[in-house]
Amino acid sequence: MQAGYQVVGTHEAADVCVINTCSVTHVGERKSRQAIRKMRRLNPDTIIAVTGCYAQLDPDTIAGIEGVRVIVGTQDRSRIVDFVEACHADGDVQNHVRDILPTTDFENLNLYGGAVEHTRAYVKIQEGCGNFCTFCIIPYTRGRLKSRRPEDIYAEAVRLVSQGYKEIILTGIHLGNYGQDLGGKNRLADVVNLLLTETDVRRVRLGSIESVELSEELITLLATEPRLCPHLHLPIQSGSERVLRMMRRHYRLSDYLVLITDLRQRIPDIALTTDLIVGFPGETEEMFRETLCTLQDVGFADVHIFPYSRRKGTPAADFPNQITEAEKKERVHRAEEVVRRAARAYAQRFIGKDVNVLVESRLQNGHFEGMSAHYHRVRLVNEVPQTGEIYPTRIIDADAQGLIGRAYVRQEALS
Template sequence: MKTVAFTTLGCRVNQYDTDAMKGLFLQNNYEAVDFDEKADIYVINTCSVTNMGEKKSRQLIRKAKRQNEDAYVIVTGCYAQLDPDAIAAIDGVNLVIGTNNRSKIVELVEQLESTERQINAVRDIMKESNFEEMPLFGNESDKARAFMKIQEGCNNYCSFCIIPYTRGKLKSRKIEDIVEEAKRLVDHGFHEIVLTGIHLGNYGVELPDRPTLADVVKALLEIPELYRIRFGSIESVEVSDELVELMATDKRVCPNLHLP
């Protein structure tokens, strides 16, 4: 059985993406090991919010190759999306994936076995308009809390923030897909879910029926064994009266918010 190791830099959304990619490998009969161990495949999920994040990403790439010079080194995440050529130029990198196309990571890794060339799978994120379904597979865990990404991208283009250029435009997940994943997580022992996204408070504004974050919460509260719902960062001006009412009236919705 081949082994795969993961490491993650950056935000909770990145952590969710790593957990989802890990699930894809486990579903295909790979064994996950610690990043400090010798592995056949190393996946580095990078961050580009700060220069320090980029520097640490490069260090981890080199560390992986030192641990096993014959391993495949896979680089994904925001730094890979922003500057794939710089990533590809680092000695030892075999596959570059940005912040999309990661649902095919196992397939792309297995393509490496039939070719000697490096694969660059980064696509223009600005042309992507649909949320990439990459659900968690309820990996075995001793934890009761799971992070779930329900929204991707941002349309604000603030002058100080690079995120829209690494994650693309706003993309929201359909409520039925959110509920389906939540039920699967509950079945695997995760009774607390943290809803995350790049611009969580803007969930649903681009979808035809314009569902809101409150609509997501109400749908999740229909799951009997989901005991607690938390939120990732959300802008204060995007906290609706309906969401406040849910926090005030249902004890399963945690009555605290992280306001950046």
Template sequence: MEQKKLSQKKTVSFITLGCKVNQYDSDAMRTLFVRNGYSPAEGDDADVYVINTCSVTSVGDRKSRQMVRRIRRAHPDAIIAVAGCYAQLAPEVFEKMGDVDVIVGHQNRTHIVEYVEKARTAEQPLNEVVDIMKVKDFENMEVDPEGEIKTRAFIKVQEGCDNYCTFCIIPYARGKLKSRKQEDAVSEIRKLVARGYREVVLTGIHLGNYGKDLHDGTSLSSLVAELVKIPELLRIRLGSIESVELSEELIRIIQNEPKVCRHLHLPIQSGSDSVLKGMNRHYRLAKYKALIAELRDKIPGLALTTDLIVGFPGETEENFKETLETLKEIRFSGIHVFPYSQRTGTPAATYPDQVSNEVKKERVHRVQELEKGIAKDYRDQFLGKVVHVLAEEVKNGWYEGLTDEYIRVTIRSEGVERGIMYPVRITAITEEGMAGKIENQELEIRN
């Protein structure tokens, strides 16, 4: 491999595929580059490209390979590093491609700048991937945002998963449950709030089990309880949580702490017990529905969203209709629906009765049509009411932001400032969200 040239001004560009956890990992690695003298590239020309790959579906694998080839064709002299799930699971694929200089997976990312510098004179790709199943400790990184400060920050506090759902490749890519020390998470969040961030979204691969591996009393509820003490932090939003891991203490905090968003994302994955059993999900519909009823009773106005997989091996039309009926009964305010993806190395990949792509596509469409109507009905209840909107960004000339319930609202009022929570009376329901005007221009809630 010939030596890579370095311009006088070292620049780096990140391409992130996949989930919000990957986005946090990219932001943290970008921080390491900046601290080591690199500048984020302006435009599409950099000395170093870091591609944070995804492998949750076969589409993610393909997109990751395509991105590597596209960057190499456009920038033959650049250093290309790959990280993330696909790099962790299949480093040999990237070695054989001949287009990649550094492979790091999901560990040793704190050394990525060192690897990139070393790769400039290396004759072969540097494969720094380790056996992730042997890694016990959370790799602590933090984000130091450069450039324009935003309002909402995603904070990763947990890594790995011990559930081993039969369809999921992620436990093999990210390893066992690992939690970030609470003091490290709180320290990073305090720094971001001091920089002007007003909302944090706690994320992880298995967020509800945060703290269980630390054996010191740390839990998701203890972390949230500590965060509500930060004066200028206006909102704490929780990422995806498994229903069976929602503790009574966390429910109580959501009930009683105005800073904690009244929105929970509880993956259901299927509305059929027989499919849930095949998936190795650790609950059945009766328990899931009972939890939903309890939550709605204890936290009036709570928004509930979910993830759903259709076309799991053996899912019959009758099973799918059960799912549709379950969705009609629960009436989530939002549904992220995915066709089942056959992942080599997972038990479900070898199951008989694989569902055709045509059927999966048709089932996705039917769920999307159902969800569209239910979500619109949910938003309709806010017409004429006042909601609290944290102003985030300008789009089409007006500020937009999110409600507690994770609904995007266009604030059609003058004089709006980013990072301030406004009372907004909803005057219109839009295709994807809502619009309204500030109820009292002089009233700024929690600024």
């Protein structure tokens, strides 16, 4: 946009299509290839630029897809406009992917300039991971730890707040390690404090964070600061101690469970969500049942369940005792059933309580919906004067889609 381009919707004709790809699972890669082909069909004369993890990992495959002209990996994305302008629609494919491992600087990309709903904005503050869990391709596609400077985070937050965003979600590949490469002087808790004290943002939310990296300062902030959403996404990946060891995760299940108990004591009703991989190589039926028991005991508010995906180049891809796709699918279904019950029980706790809902959109049926601080989707049974605002709301019911509530709105505000 700074270069004078106009951003159009996915289904509108475009001169240039930029496609951000994923490689975290083989499904992500397949969907990325499908997205590129679809864009090509919709815009036969377009210049297609492909970026992201899949481009970083396998530029040769991407180059072989018809219509692709520019390939950029997980760095140099701020130069996409230059790369596109230097290429011709019928010229050779330009592959700008460079080795990510030597890179030490965070690429400061200012996003969210467009006319999207001005409600919640993701602000990425950290890149890269050095944990090398045995199943994970991310350290190879994102490289080593890189943190965004606090002044750049502050500048972006101020801009977003002035554009009307009410909630900022701090994200990173390895969020809890924020600041390690900045001399250890800046920590995640300092960034949260910076946003809460120096900007007018109404809500801050933490993105996915490793349980072992949740500092005492952060827990205290969560317990005392009403503008920091009482929601933590703590990837567990498996509920079996033995599988966690094979995954080379950096915590023991027992420590994870102690943390959960502590969090619940200090922050009643905190929303705890997680990621889970089922069908990891060597996961026996007994180990999987351990995971089901863990899910039942913890009672997460939500769980993203992934069947294990064999990522070439990672240690687990060569482990013996790979689980069949059919078995993985079956385990996903069994885990989903346990998760659904727990999520429903957690949601029902809010019936009769008041929560703050950031209203994001008006549905086709005329109802408004938004997000609570506890990360519940809430459908409102009454009208509110406008979207993009936070309304205190009484929760009156819960169903499979989320919560149902009535916002406190003065009648004159509607006229």
